Amino acid sequence: MKALDIDIKLIEQFVAGDSVDNFQDEIKKHHESIIQKTGKGNDFLGWVDLPAEISGDLLQDIEETATALRSKTDYLVVVGIGGSYLGAKAVIEALKDSFDDFKSGGTKVLYAGQNLSEDYMAELMNFLSDKEYGICVISKSGTTTEPAVAFRILKNHLEHKVGKEEARKRIIAITDKERGALKVLANQEGYKTYIVPDDVGGRYSVLTPVGLFPIAVSGFDIRALVEGAKAMRSRCLASPDLKQNPAAVYAAARNALYQKGFEIELLINFSPRLMYFTEWWKQLYGESEGKEHKGIFPAGANFTTDLHSMGQYIQEGRRVLFETLISVENPRHELSIPEDEQNLDGLNYLAGKRIEYVNEMAEKGTVLAHIDGGVPNIKIRIPQIDAYNLGQMIYFFELACAYSGYILGVNPFDQPGVEAYKKNMFALLRKPGFEKESEEIYRRL
Numbered sequence: 128m129k130a131l132d133i134d135i136k137l138i139e140q141f142v143a144g145d146s147v148d149n150f151q152d153e154i155k156k157h158h159e160s161i162i163q164k165t166g167k168g169n170d171f172l173g174w175v176d177l178p179a180e181i182s183g184d185l186l187q188d189i190e191e192t193a194t195a196l197r198s199k200t201d202y203l204v205v206v207g208i209g210g211s212y213l214g215a216k217a218v219i220e221a222l223k224d225s226f227d228d229f230k231s232g233g234t235k236v237l238y239a240g241q242n243l244s245e246d247y248m249a250e251l252m253n254f255l256s257d258k259e260y261g262i263c264v265i266s267k268s269g270t271t272t273e274p275a276v277a278f279r280i281l282k283n284h285l286e287h288k289v290g291k292e293e294a295r296k297r298i299i300a301i302t303d304k305e306r307g308a309l310k311v312l313a314n315q316e317g318y319k320t321y322i323v324p325d326d327v328g329g330r331y332s333v334l335t336p337v338g339l340f341p342i343a344v345s346g347f348d349i350r351a352l353v354e355g356a357k358a359m360r361s362r363c364l365a366s367p368d369l370k371q372n373p374a375a376v377y378a379a380a381r382n383a384l385y386q387k388g389f390e391i392e393l394l395i396n397f398s399p400r401l402m403y404f405t406e407w408w409k410q411l412y413g414e415s416e417g418k419e420h421k422g423i424f425p426a427g428a429n430f431t432t433d434l435h436s437m438g439q440y441i442q443e444g445r446r447v448l449f450e451t452l453i454s455v456e457n458p459r460h461e462l463s464i465p466e467d468e469q470n471l472d473g474l475n476y477l478a479g480k481r482i483e484y485v486n487e488m489a490e491k492g493t494v495l496a497h498i499d500g501g502v503p504n505i506k507i508r509i510p511q512i513d514a515y516n517l518g519q520m521i522y523f524f525e526l527a528c529a530y531s532g533y534i535l536g537v538n539p540f541d542q543p544g545v546e547a548y549k550k551n552m553f554a555l556l557r558k559p560g561f562e563k564e565s566e567e568i569y570r571r572l
Contacts, residue, residue: 129510131519133373135380137504142383150379157533158367168540173326178356193343197234200261206240207265208273214333215341217407221400240274261297269309348514355518378530389449394427415539442500449503457511
């Protein structure tokens with residue numbers, strides 16, 4: 128199959144000619160530390176070999192469980208937050224028909240526990256009241272506030288709706304292999320369970336059952352996804368050479384730009400299918416690199432839509448932005464622009480041409496305009512949006528993120544800053560054990 132390709136020629140005028148090559152020795156060092164598992168956060172490097180280690184038996188088990196659940200449900204509610212749902216949603220949204228939610232047939236995936244909105248949860252419960260549904264709850268601990276609240280409500284609702292015995296057949300728990308509140312409950316209730324590996328963090332977990340099970344329930348080819356990741360792993364781990372390793376090139380290029388003052392990266396696409404892939408990427412890079420007052424800020428835009436909202440700033444705002452464009456060569460469908468006798472809109476010069484041709488010209492024109500406006504561009508090309516190529520991109524971005532975090536000198540696999548809001552929230556809620564913090568924070572308020 129055709130492989131992912133990366134082009135960094137469009138950043139050359141913004142960095143010195145050898146700036147990217149200057150990272151070669153550092154990339155080589157970090158490449159070895161990743162393979163040997165000797166770098167910072169090495170106890171969370173299980174994702175490195177994951178594509179090659181996923182067993183056929185596990186994939187078959189996931190497929191069979193997904194098929195059984197699909198046979199009795201119209202909806203699956205995935206309960207999780209952060210990496211526990213973003214990876215699955217990124218792949219599902221990229222692969223499904225744009226209007227699948229409005230069509231009958233197949234099991235649709237819904238999400239809960241990714242926010243604390245009472246309106247969202249109440250509206251979800253109202254929607255599910257007359258629907259056949261199952262639950263996939265994803266949490267290592269089972270005590271993370273957002274998904275724990277959502278699961279308690281959904282579990283109670285499902286048990287009252289179909290009975291406790293049937294409910295336990297419709298609840299899938301993806302959790303720690305030995306400990307935690309969710310593991311204890313799953314054992315007590317007899318839920319079908321899958322393991323979140325100890326050495327794989329949430330934002331790197333899409334190629335574990337965390338992502339694979341919801342994707343399989345949606346009816347997509349998880350084996351092709353894994354094969355794409357496996358191919359990218361073999362390609363990148365074979366050598367740290369910047370001439371051969373696309374993940375190394377990407378990590379070096381973005382850090383070369385960062386050193387020149389380009390501190391914000393926009394992941395760009397010209398296909399709305401990739402909107403949630405951008406959301407997954409934002410978590411991966413934001414949570415991995417944003418530490419010690421360092422890191423490139425990850426943002427995203429969907430073109431041409433956002434060219435009519437953010438385009439002005441990108442073109443002429445502060446010169447701190449660079450773009451990484453995911454360029455898709457082949458769309459899934461063909462649709463041409465018809466001739467119109469009156470031609471009031473003046474579009475007859477495009478009659479007979481495919482919409483994708485216009486989109487392609489918009490992409491090329493935008494890149495040139497932004498380059499001329501002082502916005503560097505990195506281009507990542509894929510043949511089409513399918514499971515195999517999404518698998519390639521997932522592993523590509525994961526490995527590049529590890530290289531990039533190590534170049535910055537941070538641990539790419541922890542997230543200590545995320546705990547700050549939780550401590551304040553627990554204190555404000557007067558959670559047992561937070562009495563001292565409660566007194567202090569209420570004084571501040």
